[in-house]
Structures are given as structure tokens and as C-alpha cells.
Amino acid sequence: MTHDALDATEPPATPPVAADVFGDRLALAEQFVAILADTGISHGLIGPRETPRLWDRHVLNCAVVQEAIPRGEQPQQVIDVGSGAGLPGLALAIARPDLHLELVEPLARRTGWLTGTVAQLGLTNVTVHTARAEAMWDQLHAPWVTARAVSRIVQLAEWTLPLLEAGGSLLALKGSRAATELDESRTALARLGVVDAGVAEFGVSVLDEPTVVLRCTIGEVVDRRRFRSRQPSSAGSARRRADRPRASRRSGPGVGDRPRHQP
């Protein structure tokens, strides 16, 4: 059957590699894909043309980022910013029941769908917050923040680095331009408190196109007063500020000018 011949709400067949990624949580992942193909599309959280690609481009692409987060003895918290249809947040929560996912998404229509999906899946390791990331600085802190397709890296760092504990990392799922974006942003990231950054690929053995992650690691907890004074009044003005070259305002060493470390 061709992709066009598929019913719009019919979930795509489960690829064999999904079992490698999700293990004994595969049935939950299949349920998530079925929900995405149904209400995820009818509620406008994901494009209708994405149905045939729900596994490889979306759910698997996001779940493999679990490789970046070591398994510890204690449950670890992960803040997923701009979760949209639960990507990567819900894919990670399904793949890794040892993680607790805090999904931060400002659009109530989306968080309503997320809350319903969490209930349908019976996930107990997810909390959904209807808020912008900047509004959660005083309430949520974690060693990991994830984000996919939310903003360019400097703007994303401004929104999310205050959510990180000391030594924590922002994992930004990016496309093939990740290395270029990082090289263009090193000075600005260093000014925001990033002490180490790098680009790494995940899912190399299971995906035709591995997931490219731009990682930004902070040292001490970042000075939030600096960020708060720069808190954007709107996404547009913030983006304009974030994309302005900062080297002209103050020169200094860029992050990652020391040897890179891969997660």
C-alpha cells in the first residue's frame, strides 16, 4: 500500500527497530503513535502529511536522545520545553520510566491534548505545565532540558539555561546545521554561562538519519538576574535581540574553545 492510500488516521506500521529503542515499552510507544495519527493530527499538533513518518522522523527520532541521559540510581528530572505534541517529552517518558518529564508548553490547546494523552497512556512520570519556559525559572530546575524545533540556540538558551541545575545540559534537537549554528553562537552562549558545548548524533545504529543534538552545558547555576533583566517582552523582540551578534558588544572567548566533550 502506498502512503497516499493510507487512511489519514491509520498509524504507520511499527518498524522493527522500534523494539530496540522502546524495549518492553513498545506497546505504549505504538499507542502514542496511534494517538498522534488520530487526535494529534485532527487537533493540529502535527501535520497530516507526517502520518507515514511518525515513527522515524518523530517518535524514534526523539526517543533515541535517551542515549544522552545516563541511567542513575535516582529518578532524574528532565524539562522538555515547547513540547507541542509531546516531542521529545512523551517519547522520552515512554522510553525511560526512570526519568520524570516536566512538559512546559504555553499553548493551552496543546497542553490540554498533552494532559489527555498522558492519561490515555497511563504515564505516571509526566507533569504538564501551561507556561512559557521563562515563567518557570523559579519553579522548575533539573539536570536536563530538552527542546526540539522551538527556537535558534541563543534564544533557546536565554529561555532555558535558568532552568538547569549546576553542571546541567540543554539538549537541543537540531538538523544538519547544528554545527554551523553552534559555531555562529559560541560567544553569545559563553556570555550566557555555557562552559562546554558540542554536537552529537544519537540513534546511529537504528535510524537512517540519526538525531543531531546540540548540547550546551553550564558550570555554576546561571545568574538569573542577568537573564531576568533580559527577559523578552515578546518572542519577536527576544528573537531579534538573541540573533544580534554579541561579539560587537563585548569580545571574549567563545564556549567550546576548549576541547569538546560528547555526551
Ligand SMILES: C[S@@+](CC[C@H](N)C(=O)[O-])C[C@H]1O[C@@H](n2cnc3c(N)ncnc32)[C@H](O)[C@@H]1O
Ligand atoms: C514548532 S513547535 C515544536 C513542538 C515540538 N517540540 C515538536 O518538535 O514537534 C514549537 C513549540 O514551542 C512552543 N514555545 C514557543 N516559545 C516557547 C517558550 N518561550 N517556552 C516554552 N515553549 C515555547 C510553542 O508553543 C510550540 O508548541
